[in-house]
Amino acid sequence: MALVLNDEQLMLRDAARHFLSEQAPVSQLRELRDTGNEDGFSRELWSGMAEMGWTGILVPEEHGGLGYGFTGIGLILEECGRTLTASPLHASSLVGVAALLLAGSSDQRSKLLPAVAAGEHLLALACDEGPIHDPLRVNCRAEADTGAWAINGSKTAVVDGHIADSLIVSALTGGGVSLFLVPANTSGVTVNRVAVLDTHIMATVEFKQVQLGEEHLLGEKDSAQGTLDSILDVARIGAAAEMLGLAQEAFERTVEYLKQRKQFGVPIGSFQALQHRAAQLFGEIELCKSLVLKSLHALDDGEDDLAELASLTKAKTGETARLATAEAIQMHGGIGMTDDFDIGFFLKRYRILENLYGDSNFHLDRFARLRGY
Secondary structure, eight states, rough: OOOOOHHHHHHHHHHHHHEEEEESSSHHHHHHHHOSSSSOOHHHHHHHHHHTTTSSSSSOOGGSSOOOOOHHHHHHHHHHHHHHHSIIIIIIIIIIIHHHHHHHHHHHHHHHHHHHHHTOOEEEEEOOOOSSOTTTTOEEEEETTTTTEEEEEEEEEETTHHHHHHHHEEOOOOOSSSEEETTSTTTTTEEEEOOOOOEEEEEEEEEEEEOOOGEEEESSTTBBBHHHHHHHHHHHHHHHHHHHHHHHHHHHHHHHHHHEEEEEEEEEGOHHHHHHHHHHHHHHHHHHHHHHHHHHHHHHTTTTTHHHHHHHHHHHHHHHHHHHHHHHHHHGGGGGGTTSTTTHHHHHHHHHHHTOOOOOHHHHHHHHTTTTT
């Protein structure tokens, strides 16, 4: 498939850009931070996203969604990166829905997907237990208990876990790793809200003798590690799409500043050294555009090398977003370090997205191992 957008996809991207620039500019993120919003996002904005159909863009039509695929939601996440939009779109409408599509039973899909598509039920993936991303490290346990399960353990860095209605939890079940759909209001579940660097919200979740029936098992018992890897690859590509939008916006804002800021009576954009740095960054961003689009197409087409592609895309886009935000701060000079100027928000958001689901070093190592090095 050619790495270009068709007319329908271009219309979707342009509609998303227009909606978010009007309804969710960076100033809204600043307002959420300054007002101490407990949800960490605007419920009104979320309703607007649901009305636009974004919450159900990955959900099949038979469950009330649009069934537009990963490329569609990836384009929207890219535009969310441009405005640093705080919403459960990534955690619930991408990662959560992907988990149900990959491992959910027909009953689980029928019960949850229509509500998710309507924006009325939020999902969150809980798979990490330490300070860094390591999905193979699972100490949370689910033990058989008279025809049911009893879950004990804890999870960290659960994106939007504080507002999730259902948690997708990895746990050891004796013979391997299993996934469970855990209603957040179940007795024994304790969710602690954690504000992170970029003013978005994560959560730590503790499970103490959480009793669940067999219907809460997501997929096959003891054999969920491969499914979890596939879910995480979806999450990584979604994070890469958001970082791509973030990098593009930081670059464009910086170029505009170079045209306006004057030194020695001329715009600083006329300085050859800054032009060379901007040209290098432009080339890196163009490369990432192709990588992200190829990864989204691979998700839609079910390609076999998805794991390699996901790690390559996450690593490269992370490096490019790092360069874009660092150059943005440097080229803005002293004002770029102040809270009065928005450019610093892009650096903070990049730092979170870079470490989410594995940083560049994690994915370079994973890519090398997948390639047999």
